[in-house]
Amino acid sequence: MSDSQAMELKEYALAEKKLIHKVAWKIMPLIMICYLFAFFDRINISFAKFQLQADLSLSDTAYGLGASLFVVGYVIFEVPSNLFLHKFGARKWIARIMISWGIATCLMMFVTTDWQFYTLRFLIGAMEAGFAPGVLYYMTLWFPQSYRGRIISLFFLASAFSGIFGGPFSGFLLSSMDGVLAIRGWHWLFLLGGIPCVILGLMVLTYLKDQIDDAKWLTPSEKTHLKTLVQPKEASKASHSLWEAIKTPGLLILGLIYFLIQIASYGLNFWGPQLIKSSGVESTQMIGFLTAIPYIMGAITMVIVGRLSDKSGERLKFTIFLLGLGAIGFLTAGIFDRNTTIVVTSLALLGAGIVAAIPSFWNLPPKVLVGAGAGAAGGTALINTLGQLGGIVSPVMVGHIKDLTGSTTPALYLIAGLCLFTIILLAFCTPKVLREKENMN
Secondary structure (H helix, E strand, C coil): CCHHHHHHHHHHHHHHHHHHHHHHHHHHHHHHHHHHHHHHHHHHHHHHHHHHHHHHCCCHHHHHHHHHHHHHHHHHHHHHHHHHHHHHCHHHHHHHHHHHHHHHHHHHHHCCCHHHHHHHHHHHHHHHCCHHHHHHHHHHCCCCHHHHHHHHHHHHHHHHHHHHHHHHHHHHHHHHCCCHHHCCHHHHHHHHHHHHHHHHHHHHHHHCCCCHHHCCCCCHHHHHHHHHHHCCCCHHHCCCCHHHHHCCCCHHHHHHHHHHHHHHHHHHHHHHHHHHHHCCCCCHHHHHHHHHHHHHHHHHHHHHHHHHHHHHCCHHHHHHHHHHHHHHHHHHHHHCCCCHHHHHHHHHHHHHHHHHHHHHHCCCHHHHCCCCCHHHHHHHHHHHHHHHHHHHHHHHHHHHHHHHHCCCHHHHHHHHHHHHHHHHHHHHCCCHHHHCCCCCC
């Protein structure tokens, strides 16, 4: 290669990097803030548990059922929501999701009976259905494969930030706002978590664009360049229907794997504060601060892993490694459940593993769902739907085990074992295309 050719390649790579950074700065901040508040709902319900159970006289099993009904609504409407997103465009549909679930979340402050609790949790899940996979599909329309590890990690970084700031904020509200204006602290949690979602939905409606050609902030040459970068290298493989996506080899096994990952994720999200409290911490505010630690570790890990996986192309190996960390964290949290220092350390370890494993996993589906048609949108939603069933199983399972045994320890051992089983599935049962190293050139 001549010096002039090398210089041209270098300039082309620099222009590509500059273009992707421009797109990321225009799209990702708003999307990340939206997802932060989406995940904030999961933090809220875990902290509301302390007052909500007392006010509604709920057992741990009943609380777990209410938490799971959120996922039931989510699962039922997940695939239809993403098909509508493809039909009407991301801008309008994501805005609809944000506004409707924000209103439903605010209504939680009026709950006075267990059946109202169950009904609203189901409704909130139904309203939120399709958001995360819809955004993941939306990213395939704007970012080339060689950048998606970093971009997806950036998106899921919002969930970590939600845990970092949501825990302390929730603890503060419960301890400081309880009784203000004759409103219970857990009511404030849902009111202040829902209102921003409505505002963000209106911002999405006016700010996001459905496709590259609609972006006025890109020059004509930048639009052409970006469309060349993001289009599938093998367009003939693109799926154009949900049925074609379902028949894609590896899709259902990815759904099973994500189901198991979500069992672990919901185990952390819903029961993390309870584990810290059971270890001997009584202050709600302190529990809030300690709950942020696993999400801090998850945020650090997902950024590092996102960059390393983009550089190496070893998507699968990084996901396996992270699930191994999660398994160790659940195991040690169970063994030393009465030692606050070790429990918090274990939560930090499993946070680094499980929180970061989710964006790492989402680098895998695009390798089997090649293309950006309805099949890609529906297939992504179907994987997420199958995975979210773990959010139904996990809270009820852990709550029931705790009611039966008086301890969450047996459930922690079970989840650790499921993490190891997931590693086996990833290593030996996934399609060959997922186990091959990506060519990042």
